[in-house]
Amino acid sequence: MKALYKTDDTFIKLCEVEEPYISEVDDVKIKVKYATLSSEDRNFNQESYYFSREGIVGHEMCGEIVELGDEAKRQGFKVGDKVGGIPIVHCGKCHLCKSNRFNCCLEIKLTTGTICEYVVWKSKQLVKLEDNTSYKSGCLIENMSSTIEVIEKVDISLGDSVAILGSGTCGLLAVALARVRGAKSITVIEPLEYRREMAKVYGADFIIDSTDKFINNKVMNITDFIGFDIIIDTSSSSEAVNGSLKYLSKGGKLILYCPFNTYEKINLDLQYIYINNIEISTVFFSNNKINKANMILENNNFESLINIEYPFEKAVEAFEMNKNIKYIKIGIKMP
Ligand SMILES: [Zn+2]
Numbered sequence: 001m002k003a004l005y006k007t008d009d010t011f012i013k014l015c016e017v018e019e020p021y022i023s024e025v026d027d028v029k030i031k032v033k034y035a036t037l038s039s040e041d042r043n044f045n046q047e048s049y050y051f052s053r054e055g056i057v058g059h060e061m062c063g064e065i066v067e068l069g070d071e072a073k074r075q076g077f078k079v080g081d082k083v084g085g086i087p088i089v090h091c092g093k094c095h096l097c098k099s100n101r102f103n104c105c106l107e108i109k110l111t112t113g114t115i116c117e118y119v120v121w122k123s124k125q126l127v128k129l130e131d132n133t134s135y136k137s138g139c140l141i142e143n144m145s146s147t148i149e150v151i152e153k154v155d156i157s158l159g160d161s162v163a164i165l166g167s168g169t170c171g172l173l174a175v176a177l178a179r180v181r182g183a184k185s186i187t188v189i190e191p192l193e194y195r196r197e198m199a200k201v202y203g204a205d206f207i208i209d210s211t212d213k214f215i216n217n218k219v220m221n222i223t224d225f226i227g228f229d230i231i232i233d234t235s236s237s238s239e240a241v242n243g244s245l246k247y248l249s250k251g252g253k254l255i256l257y258c259p260f261n262t263y264e265k266i267n268l269d270l271q272y273i274y275i276n277n278i279e280i281s282t283v284f285f286s287n288n289k290i291n292k293a294n295m296i297l298e299n300n301n302f303e304s305l306i307n308i309e310y311p312f313e314k315a316v317e318a319f320e321m322n323k324n325i326k327y328i329k330i331g332i333k334m335p
Helices: 070-074 141-153 169-180 193-201 215-222 238-247 270-275 290-299 312-322
Strands: 002-006 012-016 027-037 060-068 082-085 118-122 126-128 161-165 185-190 206-209 228-233 248-256 279-282 306-311 329-333
Touching: 002 312, 012 312, 027 082, 027 312, 060 118, 060 141, 082 141, 126 290, 141 169, 141 290, 161 169, 161 238, 169 185, 169 193, 169 228, 185 193, 185 215, 193 206, 206 215, 215 238, 228 238, 238 248, 238 270, 306 312, 312 329
Parallel strands: 161 185, 161 228, 185 206, 228 248, 248 279, 306 329
Antiparallel strands: 002 012, 027 060, 027 118, 027 329, 060 082, 082 126
């Protein structure tokens, strides 16, 4: 089969690789219909959670089941089903899985390598998409699952003032879900103008240019000189996170939602965090939110997040384009 393949830290190409096959009862073979690129894919030249030195790239996809094991069938999947999913597999046996913290599994595995004709994933990674969810929307299952995890973890409640750093895919989904949860005000802090405009469309009340030298005054005006109750970081910038601490209210919550540069050392002002009773938490993949994500995608159209599309034959070009953050999310339509 054809796949977008990384041969070393700097080189990717479309080439022929061996087609994956089913070997276990809970395996599901999927014909990939659509794949999307994320901000993590931007760092493909770093060895990280998402990338080994060599292999098929990408970790977001949606497709149709072409073959499956007996256990997957018993769970209700069948050939022809339209499925999306999350690219992590938990073991189900370790202490953390047994205490329902599947995204912290001690044996967690990532099934990266989705920009290719076929993948084999485990049935527990997948959800059957509703008829009116497009393949394009189905690629957002992972982003949506993680965003739900974030919103529930910081427990956005009626009347909270919320700030979101960055308005890429994760930031914009956070805006939409914070609105649904009843946030009193949603402020997006973002350096790029077209992304700030998207934040307005997705329901932000205030948008601030992160390079604005009067940002502190603006935050204080928006929050009546108290600071935000909650800050959600989707900026992948340690500088932005550090700078945002002073925009939090005392006892405020900061949640880190997007990965940082693998080689970057991050220093947070722990003394400031301590004396202001600031709560910090993180979300690195969701914990069992796939069905909720499916429901939300069924009833809402977030396709506008994927604002440029390439055919599979131009996947190398799509990867190059993904480096310059000119688009929210790049889609790759498979043959
Ligand atoms: Zn486990």
